[in-house]
Amino acid sequence: MNTHRFPWLTALALVSSVAALGCGDDGAECGAGTVEVDGSCVPAEDACADGTVFDMASGTCVAQCGEGQVLSGGMCTDALACADGTVQMGTECVPDGSVICADNTTFVDGACVPTEGVCEDGTVFVTETGTCVPFDETLEGMADVTELAEPNDPSFDEGAMAQVVDIADGTGSFYGCIEPQDFDDDGATDIDLDFFQITVDEPTILDVRTDGIRGLSAAVAVLGATDELVEAEWQRFALDLTGDGAEQKIFLPQAGDYLILASDARALLFDEPAGGMDQCYFVQLATEELPDASAIEAGTPETGTFGDPVFYELTASEAQLLFPGLSELDGDGMAADLDSISSSFVYLVNGDFRGTDATGVIPSLEDGDTVLFAVDYVFNLSLDPIDFEFLVDDSGAQQMPTDGSTVTIEHSDELFRWVYFTATAGDVVRIEFDADGDELDQLAVFGPAATGGGFGGGTASDGDGYVQITETGFHYVRFFNNDGTDGEDYTVAFTQTDITPTELTRGTAAGGALDVAPRAFFSIDVTTADWVSYGVSSLANITDAGVSFYPLGEFGTLDASLPTVDEDVTAADLPFERIYAGDGAAFLISVEDLDAVTEDETFDFLVEDVDFTDLGSVSSAMGVTRDDETAAADEAPGRYLVRAATIGEIITVSATHMSGINLELNVLDVPGGTVDETVNDISGGAGTESFTRFVDEGEDVIAFTVVDRSGTGGMFDLEVSAEPPPYTSEASMLTFASVCPSEGGAGAALAEPADGFDDGLFDPIDLTAGTPFPFQFFGETMTEMTISTNGWLTFEPGYDGSTFLPGDQGNVIAPFATDLVPTEVCTLRDADEYTIEFRGATFGGFGPGEPIEFQVVLNSTSGTIDVIYGPGHVATAADLEIRNADASIPLSYGGEVAADTSFTWTPAM
Numbered sequence: 001m002n003t004h005r006f007p008w009l010t011a012l013a014l015v016s017s018v019a020a021l022g023c024g025d026d027g028a029e030c031g032a033g034t035v036e037v038d039g040s041c042v043p044a045e046d047a048c049a050d051g052t053v054f055d056m057a058s059g060t061c062v063a064q065c066g067e068g069q070v071l072s073g074g075m076c077t078d079a080l081a082c083a084d085g086t087v088q089m090g091t092e093c094v095p096d097g098s099v100i101c102a103d104n105t106t107f108v109d110g111a112c113v114p115t116e117g118v119c120e121d122g123t124v125f126v127t128e129t130g131t132c133v134p135f136d137e138t139l140e141g142m143a144d145v146t147e148l149a150e151p152n153d154p155s156f157d158e159g160a161m162a163q164v165v166d167i168a169d170g171t172g173s174f175y176g177c178i179e180p181q182d183f184d185d186d187g188a189t190d191i192d193l194d195f196f197q198i199t200v201d202e203p204t205i206l207d208v209r210t211d212g213i214r215g216l217s218a219a220v221a222v223l224g225a226t227d228e229l230v231e232a233e234w235q236r237f238a239l240d241l242t243g244d245g246a247e248q249k250i251f252l253p254q255a256g257d258y259l260i261l262a263s264d265a266r267a268l269l270f271d272e273p274a275g276g277m278d279q280c281y282f283v284q285l286a287t288e289e290l291p292d293a294s295a296i297e298a299g300t301p302e303t304g305t306f307g308d309p310v311f312y313e314l315t316a317s318e319a320q321l322l323f324p325g326l327s328e329l330d331g332d333g334m335a336a337d338l339d340s341i342s343s344s345f346v347y348l349v350n351g352d353f354r355g356t357d358a359t360g361v362i363p364s365l366e367d368g369d370t371v372l373f374a375v376d377y378v379f380n381l382s383l384d385p386i387d388f389e390f391l392v393d394d395s396g397a398q399q400m401p402t403d404g405s406t407v408t409i410e411h412s413d414e415l416f417r418w419v420y421f422t423a424t425a426g427d428v429v430r431i432e433f434d435a436d437g438d439e440l441d442q443l444a445v446f447g448p449a450a451t452g453g454g455f456g457g458g459t460a461s462d463g464d465g466y467v468q469i470t471e472t473g474f475h476y477v478r479f480f481n482n483d484g485t486d487g488e489d490y491t492v493a494f495t496q497t498d499i500t501p502t503e504l505t506r507g508t509a510a511g512g513a514l515d516v517a518p519r520a521f522f523s524i525d526v527t528t529a530d531w532v533s534y535g536v537s538s539l540a541n542i543t544d545a546g547v548s549f550y551p552l553g554e555f556g557t558l559d560a561s562l563p564t565v566d567e568d569v570t571a572a573d574l575p576f577e578r579i580y581a582g583d584g585a586a587f588l589i590s591v592e593d594l595d596a597v598t599e600d601e602t603f604d605f606l607v608e609d610v611d612f613t614d615l616g617s618v619s620s621a622m623g624v625t626r627d628d629e630t631a632a633a634d635e636a637p638g639r640y641l642v643r644a645a646t647i648g649e650i651i652t653v654s655a656t657h658m659s660g661i662n663l664e665l666n667v668l669d670v671p672g673g674t675v676d677e678t679v680n681d682i683s684g685g686a687g688t689e690s691f692t693r694f695v696d697e698g699e700d701v702i703a704f705t706v707v708d709r710s711g712t713g714g715m716f717d718l719e720v721s722a723e724p725p726p727y728t729s730e731a732s733m734l735t736f737a738s739v740c741p742s743e744g745g746a747g748a749a750l751a752e753p754a755d756g757f758d759d760g761l762f763d764p765i766d767l768t769a770g771t772p773f774p775f776q777f778f779g780e781t782m783t784e785m786t787i788s789t790n791g792w793l794t795f796e797p798g799y800d801g802s803t804f805l806p807g808d809q810g811n812v813i814a815p816f817a818t819d820l821v822p823t824e825v826c827t828l829r830d831a832d833e834y835t836i837e838f839r840g841a842t843f844g845g846f847g848p849g850e851p852i853e854f855q856v857v858l859n860s861t862s863g864t865i866d867v868i869y870g871p872g873h874v875a876t877a878a879d880l881e882i883r884n885a886d887a888s889i890p891l892s893y894g895g896e897v898a899a900d901t902s903f904t905w906t907p908a909m
Helices: 007-017 137-142 227-231 265-270
Strands: 034-037 040-043 052-055 060-063 069-072 075-078 086-089 092-095 105-108 111-114 123-126 131-134 171-177 194-200 204-213 218-224 235-238 245-252 256-264 280-288 302-305 310-315 322-329 341-349 352-356 370-380 387-394 403-410 417-423 428-434 440-446 452-454 462-468 473-481 489-499 510-513 519-525 531-540 544-551 566-571 576-579 586-593 602-609 613-618 624-631 638-644 650-657 663-668 675-679 687-694 701-708 714-723 727-732 784-788 792-794 812-817 820-829 833-843 848-859 865-869 879-883 890-892 902-907
Touching: 123 137, 123 204, 123 280, 131 137, 137 171, 171 194, 194 204, 204 218, 218 227, 218 245, 218 265, 218 280, 235 245, 245 370, 256 265, 256 280, 310 387, 322 341, 322 370, 370 387, 417 428, 417 489, 428 473, 473 489, 510 519, 519 602, 531 544, 531 566, 566 576, 586 602, 613 624, 613 714, 624 638, 624 650, 624 701, 638 650, 638 714, 650 663, 650 701, 663 687, 675 687, 701 714, 812 848, 812 865, 820 848
Parallel strands: 235 370, 613 638
Antiparallel strands: 034 040, 040 848, 052 060, 069 075, 086 092, 105 111, 123 131, 171 280, 194 256, 204 245, 204 280, 218 235, 218 256, 302 387, 310 370, 322 387, 341 352, 341 370, 403 489, 417 473, 428 462, 428 489, 440 452, 440 473, 510 602, 519 586, 531 576, 531 602, 544 566, 544 586, 624 714, 638 701, 650 687, 650 714, 663 675, 663 701, 727 902, 784 792, 792 812, 812 879, 820 833, 833 848, 848 865, 865 902, 879 890
16 A cells, blocks of 8 residues: 555645644755765766666665566566556556546547537536536536635645535535646645535545646545544545546545545646646535445455445453454455555444554454445555455453463464453553463553553563553453474463552652552652652661652653663661752652562651742843851751843852851752752851852753751841853854865964764864964963864863763764764864864764864954854864863854855854
């Protein structure tokens, strides 16, 4: 089945009905003579493997076909003698759109021949009146809806909306013209799409008839606009490349809105701006009741011929897990993936849309459920009938024992085996299994929606797992017996324990016990909490408790498909703290005995708010001062919380005290609550203890404690201030002028590093030699510079570390730090400027990747740092930042990187 065509149309459905979608990156944009390989651009002559050749049309390496063969669908197939007006697609000849037959003619062997019993040339058959109507205002006037004036495409006009066609009485029609234009003013002609909308109140068959006027090959795309159909990317096409119109019955699988996009078939298929002045369409719609479905059974294949939708019906049993599949058949009746058709099917359960062929599985059926399948196609270009085989396989899922007893399973060398269990939303289910020494592989648990993941370590002969349940219903355990023999039985014992987590309230302890399972579970919502503690008390037969946090309300196996988001250890009178600052979450909490489990452990678990002083928000425009604060004795530190208002500023916290106390500041990790830094420089005498913090993205909350280590307590004055970042960055308008001699520049090319241009360090440059270059960086004069081939430099004297930018490396300028392979790096020293230029490409695996061409210019007078990207620069993904000496102040440039752009870091005055 060809599911790769027309992906953009689903995006158009969202544009019309909800909002425009952003497009993802399609990979490297390779220049002439290069080809994309694994996301990188490689010279065509070097990239293609034996048996392949570079194809300029597609820009990729394709199979090199032998004599008598042609490349089709990426594979070499026997060449066919296709008639005029057709082109080979796979193993068939299909219309190429070059011959469009009018109403009174039919496409035969590449030509249009007269058709008996049809309307005369220049007329259209109108089903509602049963008459042939000429191409004039009469026909346009008979349409229920006429296209609005251009521009009316939501892709180009945000204010445009789909026009509603009312088919409540079972019929409807619309008229319009397809006149491609440059809608977005980019100099290229765009395809013309006209948007219409219909609504149905139940699953319905829609008979679509399109008629083209004055040379248009009228065609429509029908797209589901409901959330379910948009997510499923459901779409169908009524088009015919041999004629000026098409007729097709389309099954609309759900009540709700549908978008109909009218255009020329060549525009929908090939994205060509087909159409022209006065080339119009007349589209007629009629609804039909669903025919009776043929009853089928799982495991029995059904065959048919693609055409009108074919319906099958299956009656399900409890927890049945089905795997439907559709195969296109070639002329020999063998399953084949034909290029000329994109076959598809949808299925409904008890009348409700549940999925498409892309879903692949139908879970959680109840006994007696009716499953309706509709087999049809997204598009069909074949001139000949195509047969299909439709088969629904049953997983054979058996009910999982809950009490430790066994289930007998017949092994298959080809298939997974399944058991099912029922569970309730909100519970945690412990599943224990024992395969009596056989190794079970690819163990996984799936929920009622057939989503899930690993379980029991993935491969084991016995074990257990805890599953957080989010939906009440049937759940499934999947496995494969690595030690099984095809056709022979084996047994697996299962035990199921349902655990309902205790819902916690901050400030109120709740009891926990490990009598039914080695882990006790609680739930808590600390979304709006600022500072809380977690602790245990009233311990019996337990000393140290391990506490694990998981996202509440997410399905999965704990510590497998659902990993921890936090964990810690607590004991009696030893709680641990978390600082959320109003940005917490809802958690499922697991508590377990870190020693041997004896099943008689009990305890109380308490989550409570911690007292602290909220200092509010600070910025360079507004600080905070608090006089006569009390520094408590050792056992009762005062807690403080401050929020930085501006990313990039530097916060300074100062505590000034008189003699007689030993003041200590402890800077805490947020949200962890552990001590990151202790400041205790003055012991006994009067003075000021202080620390600074750079405000980075996501690190705008600062928490600290103040305590008197003399044990007596005392007073202090607290001041929190902020200063702007030492550098600011903004886009500039600088022109790239190469300094490399190879480009006619006046600079010098650096000698190739000892390790080569791929991951090398150039010899250090002494900035004090000869006429010194007194460059000030973060307020200090730099004396030496070492350049990495990977797009960055450091002023650290004697640097000989990694060529890739280390996360803790200081005194760094990174104009484009990533994995590079320069062809040359050049420098030019002027009176007050030092230019370093990189030329080459990113690392591409099989060869050069994306081209690079950039400079960093240091100005010793102003202290500015200019980064300039040349006209040949293509790469965009890299680190762009500068760092102070200890890397505690990393400043990043957040603008875009593109050819012929620049930006400047300017030091604060």
